[in-house]
Amino acid sequence: MNEEKAAILKGTLDMLILKIVALGPIHGYAISQRIQQISKDYFRLQQGSLYPALHSLENRGLLAADWRATDTGREAKFYKLTPKGRKHLEAEMESWERTAQAVALILRTAQ
Template identity: 50%
Template sequence: MPGKASQPSSNPDILQGTLDVMILRTLQRAESHGYAIARAIERGSGGVLTIEEGSLYPALYRLQKRGDLASEWRTTETGRRARFYKLTSAGRKRLVQEVDQWERLSAAVQRVLGAQGAGA
C-alpha cells in the first residue's frame, strides 16, 4: 500500500477496506470529486500514500451502490463538470465502524510485528 503502486498489492481485502475508510473520512470533512479526494489522501498522508488514482473510482462506485455515498454533478469554478460525492447518514455510521475496525486491525498487526521484534 505505501509508496507508488501501479497495481494493488497482494492483499486486496485489507487494501480495499483501507481505501474505503480513507474515502469516507475524506468526505466527512468535505464534499469532493474524485480528484480532490485523491489529493486529500495524498496530502493527509504526508505524501507517503500515492495510490493509483483511478482505483478510487471503482471504490467510489461501490460505496455509492452500497448506500454510503451520494453523488451529483456540479460545475467547478473553472466551469467544468465534475461528480461530487458526499456521505449519506448510512455512510457516516459506516465510517465510525470502519475506523474502529481499522484501529483494531492496526493494533493486531502491531502486536504481531512487536512479537517478532528485535533480534528475530
Template identity: 45%
Template sequence: MGKQDLLPGTLDMMVLHVLTRGTLHGYAIAQLLKQLSSDVLQVEEGSLYPALQRLERNGWIDGEWGLSANSRRARFYKLTADGKKHLAAERASYREVSGAIARVMGMA
C-alpha cells in the same frame, strides 16, 4: 521513503473519511488522500472510481453533477448518514486490527 501501496480494504475507509470534510469530486479526493498521507500512500487513481461507484451503490455516499473551481463538469460526492455509520464501524475495526498487528510486531 518510497511510495507505498495501500493495505487492502482500506481505500473505502479512507475515501469515506476524506468525505467527512465536505462535498468533493474524485480528483479532489485523490489529491487529499495524497496530501494527508504526506505523499506516502499511492492511490492508483484509476481504481478510485470503481471504489466510488461501489460506495455509492451501497448507499454510503451520494454523487451529484456540478461545476468544479475551474468550471469543469465533475461529479461531487458527499457522505450519507449510512456512510457515517459505516465509517465509524470501519474505523473501530481498523483500530482493533492495527492495534493487534502492532502488538504482535512488538511495536506497542
C-alpha cells in the same frame, strides 16, 4: 522509481475515501489529491482505480453524488457521505483501531 511508495492495503481504500468525503462534498480528482497530500505521497495510488471504488460505494448507498459547479465554474460530480456511510465509516475506523492496536501489541510483546 516508486519502490518506497506502498500499495494501499487491501480493503482500506474504501475507508480512506469515506474519511476524506466525510469532511465535506468533494469530487474524485480532489479526493485523489487529498490522499496524496495527507499521506505525504506515501501511498502509490493508480488514479484510475479510485473511480471503481467510488462507484461501488455509491452503489452500496454509502455515498451520494450530485453534479455541481467547481470554483472554476466547471461541472463535476461531487460525492458526499450518506448517514449510512457515516455509520459505516465509524464502524470501520473502530475496527481498524482495534486491529492496529492488536497488531502493534503482538509486534511489541513478541520481541
